[in-house]
Amino acid sequence: MSMQLGLDGMPARLVRVTPSRLATWQDCRRRYRLTYLDRPAPPRGGPRAASTLGAVVHNALHAVFGERPARRSAARAALEVDRHWSSEGFRDDAQAAEYRERARTWVGDYVERHAVVDAPEPVGEVVGLERWLSAPVGAMVAEGRADRLDDRDGQVTVVDYKTGRRVPDAADAAGSPALALYVLAARRTLRRPCRRVELHHLPTGTIAAAEHDEASLAAHRERAEAAATALGAAADALEEDSRRAEELFPPRSGARCGACEVRRHCPEGRAAAPAEPAWSGLAP
Known part of the structure; x- marks a missing residue:
């Protein structure tokens, strides 16, 4: 405490x-x-496919970005998906195989576009992978594990990976309480300028970005x-x-x-909505 x-x-x-x-x-x-x-x-409740898929993609990208750019490739990315794969929560083996192949494609395309030598849209120097951030911010200690922190021209950018059904936009990036907390904690932890946040949606290749100013960060705080x-x-x-x-x-x-994982202990929740299958929430 x-x-x-x-x-x-x-x-x-x-x-x-x-x-x-x-x-x-x-x-x-x-x-x-x-x-x-x-x-x-x-x-x-039991595992859900969307969470399983998200964890696989995160782990694969963590492994690839942990290597030097010369060692990164789409093929390496696909192998990392295979290495970290889990079929928990999927409807059946066929659905799991379909999304395994999709994840291989998503991660491979992403790495080719952003992470290899001479990438068309380079991300900059990676200064943190699954970096634990913890810093006092006012009346709280803001903590969490950021997916990735990039250095771009001396500014730290907070990157968060997304694999769900919904494609995020700039308003989602600006309005994300999680990303704002990471900015506040990164400033204190790394002692470097940080204001840009990005949501990287792997299924569509979309990057939703926002630049925080002191007023927007104060509101989130x-x-x-x-x-x-x-x-x-x-x-x-x-x-x-x-x-x-x-x-x-x-x-x-x-x-x-x-889709609540504790609905079995909540009569009001069970009465409010029927149980969703464990594979609901997957990107189409």
Whole structure:
């Protein structure tokens, strides 16, 4: 637990948060409790194909970008997909084989376009791969693992890979709380200028980019601090009195409950939406 001096001179807690914790809290407080607070943690749903596919692509790109540009190639990228492949969550072997081939193509095309020697759209010097960032930011400690950090003309760019159905745009990049937190943490951790964020959508080859200024970062920071303070206070109150669990962490049900990994423990979620198959969410 980190501390700073409060207004009364006494130590005040700095709440440690990651983008996933903040997103879960803002999406559904019951899911937050079941995921991060309850011990022993309740059983979750089985693996989902979209998450499996995303992890494979991330791992393959991490391996390729960890090599010198001269050792990177589409063929190497495809081999890394094979090396990290998992069929968990897919409907059947045929669907898994189809998406394995798609992932090989996505990653190979991406590497050829951005990562090899004389690439047509080079990314710059890679200064961080799956880099853990942790830095005090106001009333919280912002933490998380950035997919990639690039140095472009002395400025650090935060890159996040996407493999889902939805193609992101510039508004998504600018509005991403996760990317903004990574910018704030990268500035403190690396002590270098950082304001550009990018979402790289592998299925379409789309890059959605945004440049933060101090005002936009301040707005993201204010929202994140408010959420961090609230979730920290709720967790403390729950620790003091476990009987307040439903009051402090009410469900927020809706259509998205169909894919929730803790829906088996949530009657409201099960009533709100039928269970989605484990392969829903895959890019078409």
